[in-house]
Amino acid sequence: MEYKYRTQLYLDEEQYQFLKERAASYNTSMAEVVRQLIAKEQNKQEEIDPEDPIFHLGQRSISTGRSDGSVNHDRYIYRQCCGDR
Numbered sequence: 001m002e003y004k005y006r007t008q009l010y011l012d013e014e015q016y017q018f019l020k021e022r023a024a025s026y027n028t029s030m031a032e033v034v035r036q037l038i039a040k041e042q043n044k045q046e047e048i049d050p051e052d053p054i055f056h057l058g059q060r061s062i063s064t065g066r067s068d069g070s071v072n073h074d075r076y077i078y079r080q081c082c083g084d085r
Contacts, residue, residue, distance in 0.1 A: 009034070 011019070019030045026033070069076060 019033050022033045023030045064076075066072075066076065
């Protein structure tokens with residue numbers, strides 16, 4: 001059996017009511033709700049959606065016609081560079 005660590009939490013009224021209501025709606029303990037919320041947060045950090053558009057940005061090349069974009073990117077993106085205002 002996996003060892004469980006005992007801990008104590010101090011909650012404000014709103015947090016307490018949230019846990020109490022959530023536990024009642026799932027017919028479980030407040031401690032189990034806390035464990036489930038922690039597990040959910042832990043899994044969020046590991047989730048990678050391969051369909052997320054950010055992962056497809058570099059798959060196609062585009063041409064802007066500019067050959068100095070790596071040097072003057074601030075000028076082209078923000079319309080300013082090196083003190084231009």
